[in-house]
Amino acid sequence: MRIECPLCGSRDRREFYYAGHASALERPDPAASAEIWDNYLHIRENLAGVTNDLWHHETGCGAWLVVTRDTVSHAVLLARLAKRDKK
């Protein structure tokens, strides 16, 4: 598997650390309900199809990426900086 890091280019997946669904970017307000926090931390969709995951280019540039890929075909559709997502 290869991921196109926006900073480094196409790289082997061994350079990346996988960290689950990109919903981790949507940190709830500290005062949000227990249910919202529970969903944020522990509940994941696990769909067959297109998903957005977080990958850390750990042995490359150190960027956290949101990688859009298809869990059925294994196609990697897009990789963008997680940083952009916030702005």
Next chain:
Amino acid sequence: MRIAGKGLIDRDSVLNFTFNNKLYQGFEGDTLASALLANDQMLIGRSFKYHRPRGIMTAGSEEPNGLVTVQRGRTQEPNTRATVQQLYEGLVARPQNAWPSLKYDFLGINDLLSPFLAAGFYYKTFMWPKAFWERVYEPIIRRAAGLGELAEAYDHDLYEKAFAHCDVLVIGAGPSGLMAAITAARAGLDVILADESNRLGGRLLSEVEEVDGVTGRIWADAILVELARLSNVRIMTNTTVTGAYDQGTYGALERVAHHMHLSPEGLPLETFWRIAARKAVLCAGALERQIAFPNNDRPGIMTASAMRTYLNRYGVSPGQKIAIFGNNSDAHRTARDFVEAGVEVVAMIDCRQEVLAIGNYTVYAGAEVVGTSGRLGLKAVTIRHNGALKTIECDALGVSGGWNPSVHLTCHMNGRPVWNKDIASFVPQDGAVPGLSVAGAAAGEMSTTGALAQGYAMAQAIARDLGKRPKSFDLPLASEGPYEITPFWDVDGKGRAWLDFQNDVTTKDIKQAAQENFRSVEHMKRYTTQGMATDQGKNSNVNALAVLADATGRGIPETGTTTFRPPYIPVAMAALGAGGHAKGFAPERFLTSDAATQELKAPMIEAGLWYRPSYFPQLGETHWRQSCDREAKMVRKTVGICDVSTLGKIDIQGPDAAEFLDFLYINSVASLKVGKVRYGLMLREDGHVMDDGTCARLGEHYYLITTTTAAAGQVMRHMDFVHQALRSDLDVSFTSVTEHWAQFAVAGPAARDLLNGILTHTITDKTFPFMGCGAVQVGGVDGRLFRISFSGEHAYELAVPAGYGDSLFRLLLDQAAGMGGGPYGMEALNVLRIEKGFITHAEIDGRTTAFDIGMAQMISDKKDCIGKTMAARPGLIGPERDQLVGLKPVDAIKKIIPGAHLFETGAEPIRQNDQGYVTSMCYSPTIKSFIAQAFLRDGRNRIGQTIKMVEHLSGVSTLCEVCDPVFFDPEGGRLRG
């Protein structure tokens, strides 16, 4: 026998080799198989299940029978395919599966017992009585089973892994592959051309037909000359592409030194490549299949195309009287070539009714082979022709049931091949592997002219796809006739007809599977073991499917295929895992003080990848505890030196550094004054402790934090995440500086005196108060000094750039020695911290919260931080939690064991009564007792109670007093003193 004037071998270069303890000779350019055939050695080994005599069947890596063990220096390589093994001077090979000898094999008795060993016999026979399985059946089966034997000695051979990148990977260097490679190369693309053989050309090396007006191999050589001149082409011979993976990644096995008697120092035996290709063209050709007729497995029976290969490429005839049996036009080329080479062709048996001979040989049209004879090698075949049986004497039989395109790689990502009626075979599904196109025989294009055209067209399309403007050029033409086939799979008759030669699966087994309702191809496969040997059914799967389809009254496309999975050929684990054993598996990290530490004969202990000293033994000390006790007391009495450089160090700068750290730590960092250090605790977002360490403020916008040795990587990744993903609004930069600094703890009442002996400027309690930090100079080198303590003593950590680590460590030891101090290791460090109730990852193991370790009050209520919300969640706080306490044995039994569980004194020590567990333990020479840290249910409210520690593994039960976790100097007077 060798045929004069034929073959691409070098007859001036004679090679001596040994097979089955007998000396033979071959030539440079031979494979072990061709050399054995040249010496009329037809019997190569015994089959796996029935121990039937077997000979060479093919001329490629698909070979099911010709497996031998090659002895190479100190190591032996079982299951080497004789058809792939290049001959070299001094090669030593042995047959397999034969005992006591190849000719008289004891387990040949299995063949006579075959009525009882049919499909499913494992399931039926060995099911009962159950108790017999482990004691009787399994040992017997294990002894009889398996292909070849391992040396059971350390493998001294070197294996390597490597990575390569290219625009186009061309898999196979036959006509379509060579054409694809040269077309892509001429278009300016970076090309890797990989081929299994040691010589490029594929089938062209085995045929006499012409390409572009010259013999195929001469045309191939000319292309090779051009490819070799181009700097954008990498030619990889002896390299099998084994698998197709996601995003254009391909696995490939290069046999680097298998053709050498003893490889030069440093040269690997094999290299496993991972090739990242933007595009790939599969030009893997096709494999000829057998026809299942009674006793079709005798030595001397091979594929018709292999026969042609042995004749045209190696100048070898496998027999004196050749017969051919086929259902297609291609088989006739074998008959023609042998006639032209002057070898007697006794019969061309063709099951088709209308047959056109292309040479001077006898054709039996509409005929089939119904039996063979010859115990250790073929002597005759019996054919049915025009309703009559006829026996024909022959010592070699070439069989062609047609060609199966090598679709394997197109199936590695779940692609299903498609049935093609015209060639009676499966062809690749379009687009089965993204970026992989297929050309030539692998795509079902059976003519050489067509293969050349496809290779050209695929490469042109790829070049345009990749933004090149390729020039077109004239395609070469090839001279052979069209491929015509009438499907024909098996012959009814007396005796077993083999499909899978490796696993000894016969047509009868397939029919039995169908009868017992294992009708699905996947069920049939598992029930009969068809296609499950090392050739993975390359030679037999399609035939087996056809037999199954017939037995179940379905067509072949409806019956479907099993799945081809990587690797295409067997790959040694040593090659796949190359570089990943011993030091490659766990690289070693050494401290700058390592040399000096080794000089002091300190036993080393692994801490992650680091090597740290356990203790520093002195003369007369015979047990580690003696050294440890002495070192711990030394620190409490005078001064000790310890290398603490393994702690993670992260340099953090920027206007928002304080705010960033406040978001990471539960306690406030922004309020820390420049020149001061603070203990800090980080949580995970789920409220559990991630790590602890110190945070030093070196400047207004400049911090240096430490992490534990174990969590350095995790904390760095976490900080990257928090900054980039959650708080990218903050203007802050950070980087790991762990390796940049050598850092030493100087701990004990004499610590300041020691430092003042070496620092350029004297320090005082004013300039460096407890938890103070700042720049210092030592021997003209700029360093940093932190007044922090992990021992509970008046202590410092002195850091200098790593290059000065060795000399500083030696200097510190010199100074300490003059003051009654010295170095201390991990054991004493552990004692000192347990005495003080300090925690390590034995305590913060990912399941504990700030509340559990008694630090909940540190969570600042003035700010948000990672984990703050969840740390207050019900269930993570309260009396139901296991909380950090100290333990001290109170009875005659003093043993405390980390990992042991805690119970009420009167309770039965079972899981339901569990009250907690021990995390750390040591003997404290200061307290003069064993002491421990533990997590105890509602522990902080149970100080002073007695609890029972039980360790079931060693049967130890110890009564302990529950204590405050701080055993020594609870007021901390010594820290500040």
